[in-house]
Structure formats: structure tokens, C-alpha cells
Amino acid sequence: MAEVPLLELAHARSGDKGDTANVGLMVYDERDYPIILKMVTPDRVKEHFKGLVQGPVERFRLDNLHAVNFLLHGALDGGGTVSLMTDAQGKVFSTALLRMRIEVPDEVAERVRGRGRHPGAGTGDSR
Amino acid sequence: MTRTVPRRTARSAANAPGPRSGARRGKVRVASGQGFWGDDLEAPVRQVNGGDIDYLMLDYLAEVTMSIMQKQRSRDPRAGYARDFVPLMERIFPACVERGIRVVTNAGGVNPAECARAVAGAGRRAGAGGGARIGVVTGDDLMDRLDELLASGHPLANMETGRPLAEIRDRVRSANVYLGARPIVAALDAGATVVVTGRSTDTALTYGPLAWEFGWPRDGWDLLASGVVAGHINECGAQASGGNCSAEWWSIPDLAGVGFPIIEAGPDGSFVVTKHPGSGGAVSLRTVKEQILYEMGDPSSYITPDVVADFTTIRLSEEGGDRVGVHGIRGRPPTPSLKVSVAHSAGYKAVGTLVYAWPDAAAKARAAARILRERLDRLGLAFEKVLVELVGWDATHGHLAGDPPPDLPEVQLRVGVRGPDRAAVERFTREVAPLVLTGPPSVTGFAGGRPRVQEIVAYWPALIDRRAVEPRVAVDMVEV
Numbered sequence: 063m064a065e066v067p068l069l070e071l072a073h074a075r076s077g078d079k080g081d082t083a084n085v086g087l088m089v090y091d092e093r094d095y096p097i098i099l100k101m102v103t104p105d106r107v108k109e110h111f112k113g114l115v116q117g118p119v120e121r122f123r124l125d126n127l128h129a130v131n132f133l134l135h136g137a138l139d140g141g142g143t144v145s146l147m148t149d150a151q152g153k154v155f156s157t158a159l160l161r162m163r164i165e166v167p168d169e170v171a172e173r174v175r176g177r178g179r180h181p182g183a184g185t186g187d188s189r
Numbered sequence: 190m191t192r193t194v195p196r197r198t199a200r201s202a203a204n205a206p207g208p209r210s211g212a213r214r215g216k217v218r219v220a221s222g223q224g225f226w227g228d229d230l231e232a233p234v235r236q237v238n239g240g241d242i243d244y245l246m247l248d249y250l251a252e253v254t255m256s257i258m259q260k261q262r263s264r265d266p267r268a269g270y271a272r273d274f275v276p277l278m279e280r281i282f283p284a285c286v287e288r289g290i291r292v293v294t295n296a297g298g299v300n301p302a303e304c305a306r307a308v309a310g311a312g313r314r315a316g317a318g319g320g321a322r323i324g325v326v327t328g329d330d331l332m333d334r335l336d337e338l339l340a341s342g343h344p345l346a347n348m349e350t351g352r353p354l355a356e357i358r359d360r361v362r363s364a365n366v367y368l369g370a371r372p373i374v375a376a377l378d379a380g381a382t383v384v385v386t387g388r389s390t391d392t393a394l395t396y397g398p399l400a401w402e403f404g405w406p407r408d409g410w411d412l413l414a415s416g417v418v419a420g421h422i423n424e425c426g427a428q429a430s431g432g433n434c435s436a437e438w439w440s441i442p443d444l445a446g447v448g449f450p451i452i453e454a455g456p457d458g459s460f461v462v463t464k465h466p467g468s469g470g471a472v473s474l475r476t477v478k479e480q481i482l483y484e485m486g487d488p489s490s491y492i493t494p495d496v497v498a499d500f501t502t503i504r505l506s507e508e509g510g511d512r513v514g515v516h517g518i519r520g521r522p523p524t525p526s527l528k529v530s531v532a533h534s535a536g537y538k539a540v541g542t543l544v545y546a547w548p549d550a551a552a553k554a555r556a557a558a559r560i561l562r563e564r565l566d567r568l569g570l571a572f573e574k575v576l577v578e579l580v581g582w583d584a585t586h587g588h589l590a591g592d593p594p595p596d597l598p599e600v601q602l603r604v605g606v607r608g609p610d611r612a613a614v615e616r617f618t619r620e621v622a623p624l625v626l627t628g629p630p631s632v633t634g635f636a637g638g639r640p641r642v643q644e645i646v647a648y649w650p651a652l653i654d655r656r657a658v659e660p661r662v663a664v665d666m667v668e669v
Contacts, residue, residue: 073434073435073436073475073479074435074479075433075435075479075480075482075483077483077484077485078484079484079486080349080648080650081349084482084484084485084486086478086479086481086482086483086485088436088475088478088479088482090436110589113587113588114587114588114589122485122487122488122489123501124482124488124500124501124503125501126501126502126503126504126505127478127481127482127503127505129478129482131482131485131486131488133486139574139576140647141648142252142253142647142648143253143645143646143647143648144535144538144607144645144647146538146540146574146576146605146606146607147576147578147584147605148578148580148584148585148603149584149585154585154586156435157435157585157586158585158586158587158589160435161586161589180438180439181439
């Protein structure tokens with residue numbers, strides 16, 4: 063087994079609904095969808111965002127799109143116009159989730175290596 | 190303005206089945222032209238001139254937009270709508286009339302009638318009179334009805350907290366109910382070539398035209414649900430066609446000339462997402478999926494005034510050439526309630542920034558924030574919240590970014606405060622600049638002057654029995 067950032071398996075988009083941020087997570091390769099289902103659980107996501115998300119984390123499956131949708135409740139300091147945060151509308155919670163590190167079989171790690179980063183981006187920190 | 194659709198008919202506009210009995214054509218193309226108020230002004234022009242379309246939909250409204258417009262109207266009874274829409278129509282009106290392109294928009298804000306009047310003037314100036322009629326949808330604005338509604342047993346309780354609206358009644362700035370496709374269908378049926386609404390759902394601007402064109406019945410749940418998905422894909426403009434795409438963004442071509450999405454739908458509800466040939470951006474499984482998941486709640490229950498759509502039934506197929514097929518969508522009957530968006534005054538906030546340079550940029554910024562907080566304490570100023578962010582390090586990912594390296598070249602200190610006392614927030618705005626001469630060194634970036642105190646207009650989502658709203662929904666016609 064090897065540890066890789068979620069960034070190498072999936073892409074994501076996030077948005078807001080009041081004080082809740084949503085993160086839609088989609089795999090690049092549908093073969094990796096079961097890994098996402100198994101490893102990226104609501105509990106693990108809640109732990110990942112500890113201190114940043116005050117409320118519960120919900121996960122919804124969209125097997126038809128090989129995607130999952132997370133609702134991060136209490137993530138936006140009141141949300142929208144109330145929030146003092148730079149990211150008051152939760153636009154970049156998506157990439158914060160893609161920092162999560164997950165365990166995958168070696169051959170998967172080999173197949174996905176380097177994905178998600180600009181080819182000219184160098185080797186900077188990808189936590 | 191002539192009220193060519195009387196109240197009685199307007200009521201049926203809200204309640205009756207779709208008036209058309211069959212499809213007018215085999216395919217209908219609805220182009221997205223604006224994803225929000227402030228979006229690319231050239232996009233709708235490119236949509237009209239770049240190829241064949243039947244409808245242009247323009248979404249201008251966000252929750253907070255309505256309260257801004259309400260404030261504008263209170264100062265000027267002829268204001269309160271998306272003014273950008275008028276010069277846009279002046280540019281595209283002749284082409285729309287000549288080629289039979291209908292325009293459907295929620296640009297009307299809190300004053301759809303004045304918006305329509307202004308657009309009619311733009312049409313005449315552009316020489317587009319004659320073949321054009323503007324349909325105006327009203328009945329979404331509950332501001333003048335609030336006390337009547339509260340008194341007659343509609344608590345308009347906050348959907349998240351359960352608290353009744355009465356608690357904040359005196360601070361309400363706007364209140365609008367989300368209307369669906371039926372008034373849009375009624376306007377088209379009355380011969381409108383431009384439909385101007387107030388607070389319509391964003392999705393209805395796309396599926397209203399489809400429901401009318403194809404004569405979808407009121408209980409055609411799967412058809413309407415397909416239209417809702419089409420509307421959700423269209424409503425944020427280029428976010429479905431390569432903009433803001435996190436999947437290998439560097440490989441998406443020509444975003445400078447990005448083509449906004451076009452829904453090419455058939456009578457059975459299946460549709461293709463595409464864009465004009467030769468335009469920039471991309472329409473692929475990845476770009477379409479990202480938009481489908483945008484601002485998603487429970488995907489099996491996407492609630493609209495007309496239908497509850499199940500996004501877990503969507504089937505996508507990559508057809509190549511910037512075409513993605515969408516089919517298989519299931520829907521079920523809507524709820525007895527409609528959603529109300531109330532905006533209310535909720536205190537004040539201000540945000541100040543300074544930039545600290547190497548060496549030890551982050552340590553200096555943090556020290557400055559400590560000094561600032563201590564001064565605010567000594568002044569006896571209390572805030573509901575003080576937030577310190579280091580832009581360039583932790584503003585977007587918080588502690589997930591780890592500790593800043595000592596060689597961080599620079600960082601922006603960003604401090605925000607929020608509270609009910611305007612004077613306290615005002616005093617905060619005078620405490621930021623002094624740090625330049627009284628705090629840690631190598632600081633700059635304060636040339637913008639003192640931070641601005643902003644009144645917070647907060648969002649209060651509520652539900653209302655649709656029977657209290659639908660009889661008041663009306664469609665009027667304005668001749669160009």
C-alpha cells in the first residue's frame with residue numbers, strides 16, 4: 063500500500079448554501095470510485111477539517127457520476143454576507159479536501175502519480 | 190403597460206397545466222448568457238451572434254442582490270433591477286427580433302415592471318419595435334405583504350434555526366418567493382419575445398421555455414426534472430464549459446473566448462450540453478459533472494416549485510466535439526411549499542489588510558494582529574467575532590496549510606471584525622493604519638485607506654404555503 067493525496071485520484075468543485083459548504087468529489091478514473099467510497103468517509107472528512115468545520119459532515123453518493131457530495135455544516139462563519147472569511151462562499155474547500163492523504167494499492171499509486179498538478183508546477187508541497 | 194393577461198388568466202398562469210398541446214419543433218436550443226450579475230458582458234452577445242439559438246437565458250440574481258435592489262428602489266421608485274440588462278438588450282435586440290430568439294431573464298429584481306419599461310425603450314432605440322413584446326412576471330415580492338402574511342398564520346420561520354420571522358420583522362430589507370416555470374410559460378403563451386421576472390428560480394429560466402415549446406404537462410415529472418437539470422447546468426454560465434474547472438485546468442483551450450453553455454433539448458427531455466463551434470473552453474464529462482455537483486445538497490431531492498428532481502438518475506454520455514448527452518432523469522411531485530428568501534439587517538462588519546515582507550513575514554503579521562487585538566481590548570470594544578487570516582498562507586486552507594516557512598517572501602495580514610455596534614466597527618477601521626508606524630517592521634500595502642464599514646444584510650430562508658402566493662402571480666405585457 064502507498065499513501066497519496068486525494069488530488070491524484072479526484073477533482074472537485076465546491077460552493078455554499080448558507081453556512082454550509084458543499085464539496086462535490088469526482089474520480090478521474092471510475093476504477094478508483096470504490097476507493098473513494100471506502101476511504102473518504104464522512105468521519106475521515108470531519109477529522110480532516112477539524113477546527114475548520116464546526117458542524118456535522120454528510121456524504122451523498124452519486125454512483126451514476128462516480129461522484130460523492132459532501133455537506134460541511136458550519137464551515138463558513140455564518141456564510142455569505144455575514145462571514146468574515148476570505149472564502150465566505152466556500153469556493154475553495156474543494157482543494158482543501160484534495161489535500162487529504164489516503165491509502166491505495168501500490169499499482170494505483172503508480173498509475174495516478176503526479177495527476178492534478180500543473181505539469182510545470184514543480185514539486186512543491188502537495189499536502 | 191397593457192395588462193393583456195388579466196388577473197384571472199394570470200392565476201391560471203400559476204396553476205394551470207402547460208397550455209401547449211404538442212411540440213413546435215424537434216430540438217430547442219437554450220443558451221446561457223449570464224451566470225450572475227457581474228458576469229462577462231460580452232458572453233450574451235457571443236451567444237446571439239455565434240450560431241443558432243432559440244432562447245437566451247440570463248441569470249442576474251443572488252440572495253443578497255434582492256436587498257441591494259430593494260434599497261435602490263426605496264431611493265428611486267424607477268430603480269431596483271439589473272440595469273446592465275438594458276444596454277445589453279439595446280445591443281442584441283435587433284438580432285433577436287430578426288432571428289426569432291427569445292430572451293428569458295430574472296433581471297427584473299424587485300422592479301420587473303420598470304425593467305420592462307426600460308427594455309422596451311431600449312428596443313425602440315435599437316429599431317426593434319414591431320415584432321417584440323415583453324412579458325413581465327410579478328407576484329414574487331412579499332415585502333408589502335409581510336404583516337398580512339404573519340398575521341394570517343404564515344410564520345416564515347427560518348428553515349435552519351426554526352425561529353419565527355416576527356423576531357426580526359423590523360429589520361427585514363427584502364422578501365421574495367422563488368417562482369418556477371409556470372408564469373414564464375404563461376408569458377410565452379401570451380406572445381412574449383422577452384420575459385422579465387423577479388425572483389424566479391435560476392433553473393426555471395431554462396426549463397420554462399422547454400416546457401412551453403414541448404407542451405410538457407404539469408405532472409410530467411420526469412420531463413420537468415430533465416429541464417431542471419438542464420437549468421442547473423446552464424445557470425452558472427461558463428462554469429459548465431471549462432471555466433473554474435479543477436480537472437487539468439491548464440489543458441482547457443482559449444478561456445479568453447470561452448463559449449457559454451447551450452442546452453439542445455428534445456421533446457422527451459433528453460438533451461445535449463454544447464457550445465458554439467469555434468468558441469473557447471470545453472464541454473466534457475468533467476466540466477459538466479463539476480457543474481452538476483455545484484451548490485448541491487441532497488442530490489436525490491433537488492426541490493423546485495414545479496418538481497423534485499433526482500440527480501442520482503442522471504446518465505451522461507460523451508459524444509465528442511464538445512457535446513455531452515444527458516438523459517434518464519427522474520422526477521416526482523413538488524412540495525406544497527415555496528421557498529422564500531428574506532434579507533435582513535444583521536449588524537456591521539469591516540475588514541482591514543496590511544502586507545508584511547520577508548524576513549519572518551508571517552511572524553510579523555501575527556505579532557501585528559496580537560497588538561491590534563490588545564488595543565481593541567484596551568479601548569473596551571466588543572465584537573461578536575474577530576477573524577485573523579494570513580493571505581498567502583492560511584486564508585483558504587487554514588491549518589491544513591501547515592506552518593509557514595521562515596523564508597515566506599511576503600504575507601497579507603487580513604483582520605475582520607463583526608458586531609451589532611456600528612461605532613465599535615467604525616473605531617476598528619481607525620486602528621489598522623496606525624500599525625504601520627507603531628507595530629512590527631517591513632509593512633506596506635495600506636494605500637487603499639481605511640477599511641469601509643459594511644452593513645451586514647443576512648439571508649433568512651423560509652417556506653410558505655404556495656396557496657398564499659400563487660393566486661397573486663401575474664403576467665403583464667409591454668409592447669416595444
